[in-house]
């Protein structure tokens with residue numbers, strides 16, 4: 001039911017998504033009395049104008065709980081040529097191994113499941129009391145044996161949530177995640193706090209704890225780093241740089257109102273800069289879908305946005321086919337391959353139910 005797949009079957013991959021998630025941990029209650037009612041309304045055509053701008057202030061918008069919706073939305077990615085989706089819904093925001101397996105079966109996509117723990121606000125009593133070793137063991141079990149007796153194994157450690165400032169509990173979790181990376185050879189994916197210094201601080205700590213930065217993905221680069229000098233420093237660590245918020249094409253960023261969310265063209269420009277600096281083998285791309293307003297059924301861009309609309313824009317700007325293939329296929333494949341895996345295989349966490357039946361060759365990139 002689960003286990004390694006051949007590297008050649010990873011194909012076009014999205015490296016940070018959420019097929020199902022309860023993201024209400026970021027709920028931002030509107031202060032104005034006239035808007036408080038909107039917080040608890042279901043997302044509808046009547047309130048979508050408000051939800052799109054205030055996407056963290058509506059409970060329903062932050063809950064992707066319906067499997068059938070996830071299947072139809074993920075199928076759009078498959079139809080656009082996609083093969084693999086990395087679902088880094090970690091413990092604390094609703095990870096659901098059995099549902100991921102069913103979605104993988106229904107869509108024909110390889111789904112790589114995450115392990116580990118999201119930001120401090122979601123940490124359980126157990127997690128706060130646990131030692132580094134105990135937390136590391138819980139992650140190693142997810143990878144070696146599977147989650148809670150399901151036999152469904154994680155294929156990546158993440159997303160490991162870190163706030164700014166970095167909390168003690170999050171620090172302990174990252175140390176455990178690094179230990180689990182060393183023990184298993186799995187890739188590690190980090191969600192940094194919203195501060196330009198956060199990625200370097202986190203990577204320096206991971207390095208101190210013996211982490212393998214070349215097998216580590218720093219997430220949300222575009223909403224974290226605006227300065228090219230800092231970007232160059234982070235790139236110099238050797239970590240993967242995930243441009244994983246494609247489709248967020250509005251500048252208002254309710255989680256950091258003093259800052260802004262870059263538009264897709266700015267993401268492409270940053271990627272062009274990195275390609276020009278010879279960092280081709282470190283760039284990854286995804287949408288980090290975590291709310292209804294980004295799904296097509298709710299007027300959003302959907303999971304095929306990068307494949308259908310961003311890749312052609314990259315081509316039009318002169319980015320080479322080799323570089324596009326490296327970012328969309330080769331880098332995710334290398335990133336997902338466990339250290340010490342049999343040559344030519346990615347192990348273990350891809351749910352390969354359909355891997356022999358339906359290999360997607362729909363899009364040549």
Ligand SMILES: [Zn+2]
Nearest residue numbers: 016159288290
């Ligand atoms: Zn995420």
